[in-house]
Amino acid sequence: MIHQIRTKHLDFKTVIALIQEQKKLELSAEVKAKITACRKYLDDKLSKSKLPIYGINTGFGSLCDVKISDDNLSQLQENLVLSHACGTGEEVPQEIVKLMLFLKIQSLSYGHSGAQLQTIERLVEFYNNDIFPVIYTQGSLGASGDLAPLAHLALPLIGKGRVVFKDKEYSGREILKRFNWKPITLQAKEGLALLNGTQFMSAYGLNLVIKASRLSYFSDLIGTLSLEAYDGLKSSFNPLIHLIRPHKGQLITAERILDFLEGSELINQPKAHVQDPYSFRCIPQVHGASKDALSYTTKTILTEINSVTDNPNIFVASDEIISGGNFHGQPLALSLDFLSIAMAELGSISERRTFQLISGQRGLPDFLVKNSGLNSGFMIPQYTAASIVSQNKQLATPSSIDSIVSSNGQEDHVSMGANGATKAFKVVENLETILAIELLNASQALYFRDKKTSPFLESFLKLYRENAPFIENDIELSPLINKAKLFLQDMDIDIDELGL
Numbered sequence: 396m397i398h399q400i401r402t403k404h405l406d407f408k409t410v411i412a413l414i415q416e417q418k419k420l421e422l423s424a425e426v427k428a429k430i431t432a433c434r435k436y437l438d439d440k441l442s443k444s445k446l447p448i449y450g451i452n453t454g455f456g457s458l459c460d461v462k463i464s465d466d467n468l469s470q471l472q473e474n475l476v477l478s479h480a481c482g483t484g485e486e487v488p489q490e491i492v493k494l495m496l497f498l499k500i501q502s503l504s505y506g507h508s509g510a511q512l513q514t515i516e517r518l519v520e521f522y523n524n525d526i527f528p529v530i531y532t533q534g535s536l537g538a539s540g541d542l543a544p545l546a547h548l549a550l551p552l553i554g555k556g557r558v559v560f561k562d563k564e565y566s567g568r569e570i571l572k573r574f575n576w577k578p579i580t581l582q583a584k585e586g587l588a589l590l591n592g593t594q595f596m597s598a599y600g601l602n603l604v605i606k607a608s609r610l611s612y613f614s615d616l617i618g619t620l621s622l623e624a625y626d627g628l629k630s631s632f633n634p635l636i637h638l639i640r641p642h643k644g645q646l647i648t649a650e651r652i653l654d655f656l657e658g659s660e661l662i663n664q665p666k667a668h669v670q671d672p673y674s675f676r677c678i679p680q681v682h683g684a685s686k687d688a689l690s691y692t693t694k695t696i697l698t699e700i701n702s703v704t705d706n707p708n709i710f711v712a713s714d715e716i717i718s719g720g721n722f723h724g725q726p727l728a729l730s731l732d733f734l735s736i737a738m739a740e741l742g743s744i745s746e747r748r749t750f751q752l753i754s755g756q757r758g759l760p761d762f763l764v765k766n767s768g769l770n771s772g773f774m775i776p777q778y779t780a781a782s783i784v785s786q787n788k789q790l791a792t793p794s795s796i797d798s799i800v801s802s803n804g805q806e807d808h809v810s811m812g813a814n815g816a817t818k819a820f821k822v823v824e825n826l827e828t829i830l831a832i833e834l835l836n837a838s839q840a841l842y843f844r845d846k847k848t849s850p851f852l853e854s855f856l857k858l859y860r861e862n863a864p865f866i867e868n869d870i871e872l873s874p875l876i877n878k879a880k881l882f883l884q885d886m887d888i889d890i891d892e893l894g895l
Contacts (some may be wrong), residue, residue, distance in 0.1 A: 399423045402750065405701050407693070407895035411605060413497070419523045420500065422606075430515060431504030434582075436711045437509040441468075441583055446798050448707065448716055451584045453630070453698040472586030473553055479546035480556065482531030487544065487595075489527045489559065494598035495548055496522045498700055499589070507703045507710065508588040514579050517552055525568060529557040530595075536801060537724035537812030538702065541595030545814070549589040556579035564838040584707075591705035596727045600696040600814035603731070607689055607738055607821050608893035610830060611682070613883055614741045614854065617834045618678050619655040622662075622671075623848045624840035626757045629653075631663045631676040645685030658847040668757070672746035681744050686894070688737035693895060695730040695751055727794035728812030734820045739787040742814075742822075744782040744830040748783065753777055753837045763839045764864075770869045773836055780832045783825045790818045790825075813824055831879035835872070837862055858882075 398418040402425060412418070420429075430614045437451070447453045448730035452468060487495075500518050503510045510793075521528070528551050548557025553566035558570045571578060581589075621627075656662045670676065707718040732748030753773050755761035764772030800807045838856060842865045847853055862878045 396446045397421050398424075400426050400500060402426060402429065402505055405697075406698065408890055409607070410625070410700070411890060414494075414605075417535075419641075420497070420519045422504065422512075422519060426504040426506075427512060427806060430504060430510065430512050433506040433709050433711055434511055437584060437709060437716075440716065442865050449462070451587070451707070452587050453462070455848075464498060468583040471580055471757035472581035472583065475590060476546050476549045476553060476581070477555065479542045480550055482534040482543040482547050484531045484533030486866060487530040487532055491598045491602055492527045492530055492548075493525070494523065494601055494876045495530070496595045497529075498594040498597050498601070499545070499548065501503070501700065502594065502703055502705065503588060505703050507708045508705050509584040509709050510588045511579075511582055511585060512850055514552065514581070514585060517576065517579055518785035520574070521551070521558075522631055524574070525560065526551070527559045529559060529564070532817050535595055535813035536597060536799070536806070536809035537593075537728055537814070538591060538722065538853045539802070539806055539807035540591040540722035541707075541724075542590050542815055544547060545590045545592060548594075549586070552589075553823075561799060579670055580591035581762060584709075588705045591722045592766070593699060593704045593722060593727055593812075594810045596724050596731070596816045597696065597704075597740070598736075599820055600692070600698060600727055600731060603734060603816075603819055603823055604689065604693045604696050605725040605895070606827075607734060608693070608895055609883075609888055610645050610711045610826050611689055611741065612688055612888055612892055613830055613886075614682055614685075614745065615651050615678070616631065616655060618675075618682065618745070618748060618829050619652050620837040620841065620852060620856070621752060621833060622652075622678070623656075623659065623852065624750070624759070624837045624844065625671070625675060626661070626664075626666065626844070627666075627671045627675045628666060629656060630666070632656075633669065634741075642680075642683055644690070645683030647678045647686060648683040652678065655851055656849050657851070660846040661844055661848050664846055670750055672747070674744050675752060678744070681740060683739050685737035688733050690894070692730040692734040695726050695765050699727060705843075715883065719796050724812030725795070728810035731812060731819045732793040732796060734792075735787075735791040735815070735822045736793075736828045738785075738819070739791040742780075742784050742787050742826045745826075745833045746777070747778050749780055749833045749836045759840055759843055763836060763843070764792065764869075765867070770779050770781060772866070772869065773872075776835060776872055778834045779876070780829050783829055787822050789823050790822050795856065827880055828876065831876050834859065834879050834883070835863065835875055839866055842859070 396418045398413045401423045512822040528548045530544045535541040551558050554568040578623045632652050632844045637649045704721045753762045761767040762772030762774045764770040794811040
């Protein structure tokens, strides 16, 4: 299957299909024409004018006033890539690297960057053959683009750096030789086109909004299971309550939970209590607020992946080359921090529901085992969830409130969005574990109820319990937590349910 790179607006359904169906990329005729026309315009401009144009025939950053001779323009671009490859830390996951390749190809294909057609076609070959440049998580300030990560992305084009291909690491020179490719000779502006941009932050953001949307859905679903296990009340989800405070996420959450509960014997049985704790009663308000934050982040990421974010930008029709700041990651930095906070809160309220389930209330045994004392039961998974929730609180401290001056004061305000991206990645990963622990507890608690939940929830439980039987006596629970995580990862959810 083929996905054609075009200039039309990308939507999430298209991107998710690209990822899930492992489609190959192909440049459309329209895109090839735009790339070629832009490159020709730039070459003509350089041949006819000796005026300094930032990053094309000048130095970079605070060296922007240093004019470079025509004979050294190609070397200037190669030096840029080499000197900026200063990444450190852990290696970026391959799923993110592949998105970086895709997003860099997409951005360069709008015809405002001046890259050669062969350079973009080589990036397409990398993508299609699952050749993953080795990139590191640390090194980007999130302004002037993601310079260090994108330098590592670009190195193999010129036969430098490292790549992973079929789980084996190769040097840039070795991978070119294996495919009988020649190193790309970077032309004026090309190094800057490759290194300027927000594709590191954007790739993380794209990955995260897809994962976070799934986990938002699972938060509602698992929260409803916990509500049933806790013998909770249905009244908190009555639409009359939510229509007089009509935040979109709140309305969606309340309606979804009522749908989940349709046909439940448990929820409709007589109750001995008139109120539930906030972690149950306020699920629509808390989960809903996180949905609204996720919606904001999703909108920002979608705009970004449809954007040109290098500098300077070339406008052939207007006969202008303009130096601006589209590489600045502030929109991403703020939205990624918002996402971290929103996902951390989903984890926080989930852990509170787990705590309530093991507390020996509403007819449930202490720690969800019959013979507590001799058995610790589900005491310690809640400890684990609490530990992870605490870590998420630390990780959710905003990165975007920080800035450190760089490049001799030329780059005097930076977004730190790259740090926000890698932190958000960990927060979302942690949330998945917290929800897996709640699912483990809710499933165990429901074994103690003599009535059934709804047909939909029963079918979900049936699938889950194939690997999570009732726990009679103490066993090692870590494997069950991991199985619950894998279960959530493998579940198919209709994209319309995700709201993307």
